[in-house]
Amino acid sequence: xxxxxxxxxxxxxxxxxxxxxxxxxxxxxxxxxxxxxxxxxxxxxxxxxxxxxxxxxxxxxxxxxxxxxxxxxxxxxxxxxxxxxxxxxxxxxxxxxxxxxxxxxxxxxxxxxxxxxxxxxxxxxxxxxxxxxxxxxxxxxxxxxxxxxxxxxxxxxxxxxxxxxxxxxxxxxxxxxxxxxxxxxxxxxxxxxxxxxxxxxxxxxxxxxxxxxxxxxxxxxxxxxxxxxxxxxxxxxxxxxxxxxxxxxxxxxxxxxxxxxxxxxxxxxxxxxxxxxxxxxxxxxxxxxxxxxxxxxxxxxx
Amino acid sequence: xxxxxxxxxxxxxxxxxxxxxxxxxxxxxxxxxxxxxxxxxxxxxxxxxxxxxxxxxxxxxxxxxxxxxxxxxxxxxxxxxxxxxxxxxxxxxxxxxxxxxxxxxxxxxxxxxxxxxxxxxxxxxxxxxxxxxxxxxxxxxxxxxxxxxxxxxxxxxxxxxxxxxxxxxxxxxxxxxxxxxxxxxxxxxxxxxxxxxxxxxxxxxxxxxxxxxxxxxxxxxxxxxxxxxxxxxxxxxxxxxxxxxxxxxxxxxxxxxxx
Numbered sequence: 001x002x003x004x005x006x007x008x009x010x011x012x013x014x015x016x017x018x019x020x021x022x023x024x025x026x027x028x029x030x031x032x033x034x035x036x037x038x039x040x041x042x043x044x045x046x047x048x049x050x051x052x053x054x055x056x057x058x059x060x061x062x063x064x065x066x067x068x069x070x071x072x073x074x075x076x077x078x079x080x081x082x083x084x085x086x087x088x089x090x091x092x093x094x095x096x097x098x099x100x101x102x103x104x105x106x107x108x109x110x111x112x113x114x115x116x117x118x119x120x121x122x123x124x125x126x127x128x129x130x131x132x133x134x135x136x137x138x139x140x141x142x143x144x145x146x147x148x149x150x151x152x153x154x155x156x157x158x159x160x161x162x163x164x165x166x167x168x169x170x171x172x173x174x175x176x177x178x179x180x181x182x183x184x185x186x187x188x189x190x191x192x193x194x195x196x197x198x199x200x201x202x203x204x205x206x207x208x209x210x211x212x213x214x215x216x217x218x219x220x221x222x223x224x225x226x227x228x229x230x231x232x233x234x235x236x237x238x239x240x241x242x243x244x245x246x247x248x249x250x251x252x253x254x255x256x257x258x259x260x261x262x263x264x265x266x267x268x269x270x271x272x273x274x275x276x277x278x279x280x281x282x283x284x285x286x287x288x289x290x291x292x293x294x295x296x297x298x299x300x301x302x
Numbered sequence: 303x304x305x306x307x308x309x310x311x312x313x314x315x316x317x318x319x320x321x322x323x324x325x326x327x328x329x330x331x332x333x334x335x336x337x338x339x340x341x342x343x344x345x346x347x348x349x350x351x352x353x354x355x356x357x358x359x360x361x362x363x364x365x366x367x368x369x370x371x372x373x374x375x376x377x378x379x380x381x382x383x384x385x386x387x388x389x390x391x392x393x394x395x396x397x398x399x400x401x402x403x404x405x406x407x408x409x410x411x412x413x414x415x416x417x418x419x420x421x422x423x424x425x426x427x428x429x430x431x432x433x434x435x436x437x438x439x440x441x442x443x444x445x446x447x448x449x450x451x452x453x454x455x456x457x458x459x460x461x462x463x464x465x466x467x468x469x470x471x472x473x474x475x476x477x478x479x480x481x482x483x484x485x486x487x488x489x490x491x492x493x494x495x496x497x498x499x500x501x502x503x504x505x506x507x508x509x510x511x512x513x514x515x516x517x518x519x520x521x522x523x524x525x526x527x528x529x530x531x532x533x534x535x536x537x538x539x540x541x542x543x544x545x546x547x548x549x550x551x552x553x554x555x556x557x558x559x560x561x
Contacts, residue, residue: 008521079517236491263493
């Protein structure tokens with residue numbers, strides 16, 4: 001190990017080192033505080049990440065490890081580590097607090113975060129490598145790797161700016177206060193006025209268990225600028241107003257038709273995440289048509 | 303169309319597929335492809351009939367997803383046969399499909415018309431259908447891995463390994479479509495595209511496992527044995543994602559996907 005050329009063993013060792021480092025950080029600092037990344041810190045982190053990738057690329061001939069990181073020998077152990085920690089996550093109950101120490105809050109567990117950061121860094125670096133040596137046939141590779149990079153980085157960093165609030169509207173009373181999951185009040189720069197809330201049920205012959213077919217709230221949204229948007233909010237059909245999306249979330253059983261509960265969401269990084277997702281979708285189309293290997297010779301033994 | 307008619311459509315389809323498989327062994331390609339295609343058409347007619355009479359795509363219950371799986375396995379088999387000319391592939395796809403048909407006949411699940419509001423989305427059908435197609439292809443890749451590891455005994459050819467790669471590449475592409483369609487749908491229905499629900503976590507695990515296979519194959523083209531072991535591991539993850547989480551204590555408590 002550590003003799004050139006590096007292969008998988010070095011990558012597994014680096015991943016193991018990141019896990020140990022992560023455990024130390026977890027022990028010393030406690031769980032990852034994603035809230036600290038709120039704008040503009042996340043923008044700075046993103047810029048730093050891009051600079052780090054460019055510097056790593058620029059020094060590839062001087063530092064052997066950087067050259068190795070651009071190659072598939074580094075990608076395999078990085079994916080394997082991410083896979084292993086995600087399996088641990090899949091096997092443990094994930095809750096906000098309690099459960100198995102550290103493992104039940106995998107998203108704030110330093111080893112998990114560092115291992116994913118390592119994998120994403122490699123994806124970003126190899127994207128840059130292929131962009132710098134651009135040819136038409138590199139497009140599928142770039143779409144796949146850059147797509148994963150953009151989607152994961154902007155999804156993770158943007159998570160700190162994501163606002164998911166709950167707004168309870170009573171009939172004919174414009175409401176401009178919403179609560180976050182910790183129970184803190186947020187004053188909004190618009191108000192939601194409920195005109196009516198209806199539940200349609202499937203007829204009993206279709207579903208004997210009284211199954212709802214449709215929840216719908218007829219609302220007006222009054223913006224600070226004095227604009228009023230009238231619309232219907234339904235499950236699967238959110239209403240969009242000024243960068244916010246209003247979702248049908250819940251209702252009050254005890255006061256039928258009088259109260260509707262909305263989830264309101266603002267995610268300024270969403271366009272970037274979608275850019276990444278659509279690159280991955282285009283990349284998957286390329287995998288189907290251009291990347292799958294051709295048949296080998298029938299007789300050749302391997 | 304009613305569920306009671308399933309046995310007759312299934313019988314007709316399986317007979318066509320079995321006849322197609324027989325002609326594949328006899329190297330009568332045109333007959334093999336035509337009969338398999340006919341069986342697929344008969345089976346799809348049933349799905350379409352269910353779709354119309356239920357007034358929604360039959361995709362909600364476990365039994366309904368098995369219906370699509372029994373449909374896509376012969377489709378994948380026919381595609382592989384058309385391109386790679388394996389005599390055995392149609393027999394395999396027929397038997398696999400038959401297994402799922404039998405499960406549906408012996409353990410039919412409620413097929414009510416009702417579809418809860420969250421599932422009433424244009425993303426619902428493509429999300430589940432591409433996933434089922436991916437599962438069918440990756441199931442075939444797993445069988446190839448078992449075949450190469452335990453039955454080929456040193457006579458593995460480059461052609462066979464390339465076929466396995468091809469199944470995984472195609473399967474992973476469809477897995478990617480399924481996962482990302484799910485993300486786009488979740489944004490419209492639940493307000494966020496990814497929330498690490500246990501089903502999503504296992505979908506990510508499955509995706510990473512097949513990604514690992516593809517990268518490993520490129521890095522170590524000669525070590526096809528270890529690659530096959532990765533495929534077996536990946537398929538266990540896939541099963542976990544498809545139905546295993548319904549029995550997993552960590553998932554039962556919290557998942558919106560348990561059904």
